Amino acid sequence: MNRFSIGVDLGGTNLRIAAVDEHGALVEKITLGTKVSLGRDHVIADMCDAIQRMSEKFKNSAPLLGIGIGVPGIIDMQTGLVRESPNLPDWVDYPARAAIEQCLKTVVILENDANVAALGEKWLGAAKDYDDMAMLTLGTGVGGGLVLGGAIWRGANGMAGEFGHTTVEPDGHICGCGNHGCLEQYASAPAVVRLAREAIARNGASALASAAHSAPEFSATSLYQLAIQGDEDARRIFRYVGRCLGIVLSSMVNSLNLPIYVIGGGVSSAWEAFSPAIYEELRLRSMVYAATAPPDPSASHQGASAHVKAGPGHKTIITRALLGTDAGLYGAARLPMITEARR
Ligand SMILES: [Zn+2]
Numbered sequence: 625m626n627r628f629s630i631g632v633d634l635g636g637t638n639l640r641i642a643a644v645d646e647h648g649a650l651v652e653k654i655t656l657g658t659k660v661s662l663g664r665d666h667v668i669a670d671m672c673d674a675i676q677r678m679s680e681k682f683k684n685s686a687p688l689l690g691i692g693i694g695v696p697g698i699i700d701m702q703t704g705l706v707r708e709s710p711n712l713p714d715w716v717d718y719p720a721r722a723a724i725e726q727c728l729k730t731v732v733i734l735e736n737d738a739n740v741a742a743l744g745e746k747w748l749g750a751a752k753d754y755d756d757m758a759m760l761t762l763g764t765g766v767g768g769g770l771v772l773g774g775a776i777w778r779g780a781n782g783m784a785g786e787f788g789h790t791t792v793e794p795d796g797h798i799c800g801c802g803n804h805g806c807l808e809q810y811a812s813a814p815a816v817v818r819l820a821r822e823a824i825a826r827n828g829a830s831a832l833a834s835a836a837h838s839a840p841e842f843s844a845t846s847l848y849q850l851a852i853q854g855d856e857d858a859r860r861i862f863r864y865v866g867r868c869l870g871i872v873l874s875s876m877v878n879s880l881n882l883p884i885y886v887i888g889g890g891v892s893s894a895w896e897a898f899s900p901a902i903y904e905e906l907r908l909r910s911m912v913y914a915a916t917a918p919p920d921p922s923a924s925h926q927g928a929s930a931h932v933k934a935g936p937g938h939k940t941i942i943t944r945a946l947l948g949t950d951a952g953l954y955g956a957a958r959l960p961m962i963t964e965a966r967r
Contacts (some may be wrong), residue, residue, distance in 0.1 A: 625650070625686040630675055632693040633737065633949075633958030636660060636711030638763065639667070641674045643682055644868035644949075644957035646689065648748045652678060653953065664723075665712050672727040690960025691732045694952045695720065696765075701782030703736055710765065710800050733959040737775045737952055738767025739785060741888060741945075743954030745885040746771045749946040750886045756884035757884045758876060759945070760787055760869070765800075766808040769882075775962060787876060788812075792868045810868035813844040813891050819861045820847055831855045848894035858895065866898035870905025873942060877910045883938055888945025895944045902942060 626645040634638040639658040643651040654674060659666055671693075679688055697709025697716075704721025706712070721734045735743075742759035750758035755774050761767035766788030769806050770777040788808040789801050796805025797818070809815050820836040820843070832855070833847040850858035853885030873885060887895070903920070906913040915932045918939045923929070945951060 625682065627687050627689050628682060629689040629957045629960040630678055631692070631740075631953045631955070631959070632671060632675065632692045633740070633952040633956055634658065634667075634671065634693060634695050634712075636696060636736070638895075639671060639674075640953055641671070641678060642953045642957060643678050644670070644954060645686070646672075646961055648954065650950075650954075651682065654678070658710060664712070664718060664720070667692045667712075668720075668723055668727060672724065672933055675728060677950050689730070690963075692728070692740070692956040692959030692963075693724065693732055693734050694737040694956045695734055696767075698783050698786075699734050699736055701734075701778055706734075707783075708801075735776065735956070735959055736767070736782070736785075737761075737771070738788075739769040739778070740955035740959070741767065741951040742771050742785070742955065743776055743958050744947055744951035744953070745886050746774065746955075747805055747958045748954050749951060750885050750943050754882075754884050758785070758787070758880065758881050758888060759886040759888060760811075760872075761945075762811050762887065762889035762956025763813060763950075766806075766812050767889070787872055790872045790875065792871050807868055807872045811865050811891065816844040816847060816861060816891060816894075818866060819864065820858070823857050823861060832857050832861075844891055845893065848897055851894065851897040862894055862897035863901045865891070865894075866901025867905050869898065871900040871909065873902060874906055874909035874913065877906065877913045877940055881912055881916075882940075884941040884943065886943060887944050888947075888951055892944050899944075906942070909942065913940050 628643050628645045631642050642653040647918050696711045698707045700707050706715040706720045709715050726730050738761045745751050746757050757771050759769045768785040768787030770785040789806045791805050792807050793805030797809040798804055799806035799809050815917045820832045824833050836843050847858050851862050907929040911928040911932045914929040917934045
């Protein structure tokens with residue numbers, strides 16, 4: 625067996641732990657429920673217990689390189705404090721890294737879950753041939769991650785890459801972060817369902833009504849089914865989702881000029897329904913995209929793309945993620961392989 629590390633994807637619903645070898649082969653994966661209601665100590669005890677069992681099982685076959693943990697929240701990388709976490713409310717301002725290290729008697733690397741998903745897609749997924757990439761994860765929220773030179777770009781405090789909280793509607797829907805009109809309010813699974821409910825309230829769209837009444841992840845999927853069956857109300861919602869994504873991606877492309885932007889998370893299964901609007905918006909709004917767009921004979925040329933023609937050289941790729949829900953697990957396992965130990 626090759627050298628391996630243990631990756632943890634701590635979600636608001638599932639706690640998943642995997643042993644992954646240094647070449648990216650999955651050795652073992654287990655899924656436990658995250659018992660958020662029993663409190664952080666209980667969740668940490670469950671997590672540490674599973675990590676220890678997995679580490680014991682393989683440590684005589686190959687060296688353990690380390691443990692990486694993706695956490696749904698903003699983390700201060702210096703102190704190891706979780707600063708904000710809508711899905712794990714009692715973890716806020718709690719020294720999670722120190723508590724986990726005390727429990728395991730070894731160092732761990734804590735990282736934002738969207739950053740970790742980006743690292744997974746960079747290592748083994750849609751961006752594996754690129755050193756620089758950005759990712760948007762469309763799930764319960766909209767996560768963002770930026771990988772530069774093969775490593776997560778953390779910024780000064782470890783909080784970089786929050787593209788989901790970029791404003792797309794200045795006076796739009798209130799966001800959990802306190803701002804109004806964040807991308808998260810127009811491209812997450814709960815947002816897609818809210819947009820459907822708003823459409824129902826406006827014009828009584830009947831097909832939407834039956835699809836929109838269950839849990840957000842499920843209803844977003846059933847709304848997508850409606851869109852591919854041709855329901856115009858559902859199609860309009862996904863065009864709007866794509867438009868909002870395209871507005872944020874235009875700013876990202878103009879600011880960063882990266883070779884590839886990857887879109888993942890549960891809502892990305894509706895790719896066919898929202899991606900045409902993304903490309904349309906990019907061609908309109910981003911001169912950098914217009915100058916670097918892959919050829920598309922069906923594209924209309926207005927806005928930025930009427931001013932700037934695509935030239936030779938690197939193309940800007942906007943594409944779907946490849947690893948599904950495993951991106952976070954692979955990325956978490958990758959962390960100890962590319963991060964120097966703190967002590
Ligand atoms: Zn926000």
